[in-house]
Amino acid sequence: MLLTVLFLIVAGFFAGLLATIAGLASIVSYPALLIVGIPPVVANVSNTVALISTGLGAIPASMRELKGQWHRVMGYTILSVIGSFIGSSLLLIAPASTFEKVVPFFILSAGILLIISGRGTESNVGTKLKRDGRNPHKERIIKLISYFGIVFVGGYLGYFGAAGGVVLLAILGVITHEGFAEYNAVKNFMCCICNVAAMLLFIFKATIDWAAVVPLGIGLLIGGYTGPLIVRHVNVKMLRMLIAIASFVLAGYLGYKAYL
Template sequence: MVWTFIFLIIAGFVAGLLASVAGLASLASYPALLLVGLPPVIANVTNTTALVFSGIGSMASSMKELRGNWKRLGIYVGLSLIGSIVGSYLLLIAPASSFEKVVPFFILFAGILLLMSGRKKDTSTRKMREAHASPEKHFWVALISLTGIVVVGAYTGYFGAAGGVIFLAILSIIMDEKFTVINATKNAIAFIGNLVATIIFIFKSHIYWLYVIPMGFGLLIGGYTGPIIVRHANIHLLRALIALAAFGLAGYLFVTAYF
């Protein structure tokens, strides 16, 4: 049991880094919970609960980037919560077999979006200016983007693996800010979504708290460290490496679910 706790702390730290850097915490935390013997749905519920600690760490470390953006963040969080509540209830009523079969495709899609979201800042800025130049185009871009936040919120509540990177891709389109600010906004949205999903799971499902504690400790430290790394690291390289990890995990889970 001691070695299991040490393993979960290490996995949690790695997951916390992935969460705050690119929104892919579950690439490390979810498989770790499967390896220690939890069934898929219980592992996901426990994983979502542990991810709250990563959110606490990343929020504490990202206050500099979030300063002056609270009003806009509140709107994004509200939209995400609508989806998160729906997704959480969907997880509780959907059969475990269908859950296992759909997860690999979610992760594959997230990896693709991660690579697509790695475009240069000036490209995002140019598209935003073009959208604002045309009121009609601005309306549809805003509508589609905000609807996307609700949909990704539902996905996060349902599974959550790589949900952060999908948020990152959407926010990079609708926000004309530096990557550090966009990433901090993503971390805040993911934190609130996981927190609400956890509250629902407390009353509606079974959380394996014995594993939440060590993994949550690792996630807290990793989540706090991640934003510091983002301020200094080569973001494009990080995106590429994590996308490759996403593809690898998607392939592994596809094989285990279908063969």
């Protein structure tokens, strides 16, 4: 029992780092819950609840980056919460076998998205979208599409969530003009509130393994607080590449278990 608790705390710490740096906490935290014997859907629900701790650690550490952005942040967050309620409801309705079969593809997509996003905010597509954003007509279209995208990503966060933060980073990188650290802080806040919204539904409608949530949450809290401090100094591109490789391995393993 003690080893399980220590294992989940350590896994939570690394997941918290990944959540705040790359938006990929579930790449570590979800498999950790499977390893200790928790069924897939219960593990996913418990993981979502525990991930709230990442935000509780990341938000205080990101106040410098969030300063002056709160009006915009709250608008984006409302859109994502709407999606989160939809996604978490879908998780409860869909059969457990369906969830097990789609998760490997989610994780595989997470790795691909991480590599793509690792090219930086000055990619050809991102640069063109930012340039188009200076045209009033095109700016309205880009923002409208981005708002729908935020709702969709919120739904994905409510359903599973791995790489949801990566997609949010991509969207925020287009519709904001701040640096990576600033819109990464916005992403951390949005992800936290989406997880809170999903938890409110799960408490009444799903099974939560609180014995696993607590130690995992402790690790996520510490990792979530540490992550924003690291992202100011770390080589983000190299880190993302290493995480992407790990996600491909994990996707292959979970796919093997689900289909063979």
